[in-house]
Amino acid sequence: MRIKDFLPRGLMGRSVLIVLIPILLLQIITVYVFFDRHWNRITSRLSYAVAGEIAVIAQATEDDDNPKNLERLIGYTAQNLDLLISYQPQETLAAQADPVQANNLWDALVANLLKSKLEGALRRPFRLHVDLENKWVHVGVQLQEGVLSVSFPQSRLYSSSGYIFLLWMFGISLVLVILAMIFMRNQIRPILRLAVAAERFGKGRDVPTFRPQGAREVRQAAQAFIDMQRRIKRQVEQRTAMLAGVSHDLRTPLTRLKLQLAMMPAGQDVDLMKGDIAEMERMIAGYLDFVRGEGDEIPVAMNIGEIMSSVVESARRQGLIVNYEGAGAETVLMLRPLAMERALGNILGNAAKYAKAAQVALFVNDGRLHIQVDDDGPGIPPDAYDDVFRPFFRLDPSRNPETGGVGLGLPIAADIIHSHGGSISLSASPLGGLRVLVRLPL
Template identity: 50%
Template sequence: MSSGQISDGQRPDRARPGVNRRFARALAYLWDSLAIGLKHLMPRSLFGRSLIIVAAPVVLLQVIATYVFYERHWDNVTRRLANSVAGEIATVIGGLEGFDSDDDKVRLIAMAQKQMGLKISYLPGQTLSGTAPPLSRFSILDGNLKSALRQSFADKPFQIDMQTQPDYVEIQVQLDGGVLRVLTRDKRLFASTSYLFILWMVGLSLVLLTIAIIFLRNQVRPVRQLAIASEMFGKGHDVADFRPAGAAEVRQAASAFLEMKDRIQRQIGQRTEMLAGVSHDLRTPLTRMKLQLAMLGESPEIADLRADVVEMENMVNGYLTFARGLGSEVAAEANIGEIVESVAMLARRHGADIGVELYGDLAAHVRPNAVKRCITNLVENARRYSSRIDVTASREPRMIRIQVDDNGPGIPPERREEVFRPFHRLDVSRNLETGGSGLGLTIARDIVRSHGGDITLDESPAGGLRVQIRLPI
């Protein structure tokens, strides 16, 4: 064999790395499965998870302490007590078998009852019954006592009855001339303080868990209040009564939330004031331009300039409407159904063919004027491009759904997000009858999202566009 060759016994085991990788993948899969299972079993609330963190070690400690106590201490004490009673009975049996006189046996039994605290009776000429005694409720005690009796007199049959006599254990031993019947208190065979120890341990644990639950509720309450305040602010409601509370970390998060709320409100106020100021300042030069154009007479060029001025005026009005939509209207309890009916009535006055369907209790805490402006924009947009409008409002779990359907041309799916851009118009013509300023849907979505909801576009069953509003309640 050349030096470059390797014998079969010297070849390295190349299969072992592959086996190790498969074993590692199997362990990783089992670990991931266990983690997923525990994730589904774990409660989702902070209070529930915190309670498990506190209660799990206590319960585990209880189980371990109880197991060690019963397996070691209580079992050892019970075994020694059983051996003591078995030894006393064996002593009595030895004395009875050593005496021939009945008087001696009677004196022995009397002395054993007085000194050992046993109730002993000798039944000459009887034998043990073949019927097994009732099962004991104390399996550990029963097993230890049987083991002790077998060690003390292995050659003699016996029976143990722990159920017939309350507070007593009856032991019957078959002797040559009869049956020895012994009654002993059950307290002599097991330590009664064991139950007190278990009760004290369980009782103290329950008290500690109760205190922990109260403490955890007080700690979780500020977190829940912070979540409620954030949700209310996201829906456009006032949260002026919210104050930081709880642990230092929770107070820090609450203070950061309040600072963020103030910054957002200042930003919205500044933007609203800026839009309102710019729009108001533009009205003066537009008015002068309209007056000057009216004095120039009639010509195609003048007509184009007038159309530009009218379009600019519509855009300024759109700015003002957009600014009012970002205003500081206070939220109040309102009936969405009444708002929808008032918008539909106004649309009918302008010649719209509109139907309304209302389902359920439509009361909600909203900004009524803003919601009315939102629905008005949607209905006006549908009236501009269709001949039939259907408005449906229904109450669903945790929200109110409003749908505006029309039979117009609709909007292609790939262009539905574009219409929400400010001043964006799908109609690229300058026709003021069909165009608008391009702010209607922008204002509508801004109002809905300021209430914590959302607005989506879809295809209507009538063939046109469906605008769907979801307002949380």
């Protein structure tokens, strides 16, 4: 358990936190200082004043409680002090004082403050009742010959601007956070777009509409990405064109050699040389075939099951017994269909060539599409797993035309799968032969 685990992972969450934490800290400090210094003091002074006024009235009532004087007193206090008073001679205060009830911390604080101030000022038994609903306070004071009741609005005890101040503070920070979120969203969008573009490019798809946007640093990264993408494309194109040219040009001297051989007297040597030339021609044809198919095909959204069934079908025609389990056949991927068909065709073609039966499974796992081909052939020794991906590498070095093949099948398949952002790996199959596992991003 580290702090990191609790922090938001996204840029948005993090930046909101960066805005929020200082604001919250500031507010906590402000509220503390405000409450302690300002609000407490004001409330305590107000309570002190009210308690003093009540004490004066109580004293004046006790000094002279004839009705005329009382009437005058009632008039004065109602007019000038905002206090309503009444006097019940010969009454006594109920023995038990009401407990001070409050429905929130604020009211409780106010009531307790007033109680302590009244205790200090009156020095007589009294009863305090806070009418929470109507926000009125009633105080009954026991005098020598009766009970004095004083009522006044709660607002006499504290300044309501305290509430408003706090409300303002929280309101403003809420607005700040919302504003920050809106602005951050606009800052994050170009980064997200860059991430999506890079991911698409990694899967071999084109990103023609991508443009640098947003803050300078993000634009810089986007521009670097665009340049890199262009460079990679150009490099691939150049190399492909060059190799295609070389292969093509090799055909002319090969044709001349073939002609010269045809004019030589027949013999064992000549036959061997003819065989070699035939193989070279096949290699070149295979390579040119590969180069021609690449590059210009456009990725489309495709049902992988369609490609797979046609590949399986053609492997069956080549005599392979195929058990096909297409659990993930409905998966739609962005693919270059001809290229993908060729890649999978090469893999199943190998099984058809080197084995008798194969088990093909198509499933989605871990957010990737898995294509697993098991066969019961002789397999490949583990130390040759890397070699078979090299062009023209074959386990059977005799270059026996019977088994056909020039050794381009797996390299071409790997190339196509990598250009779709996928991976291909070999291992031993439980069927006794080779297991080829292809994984493609969804």
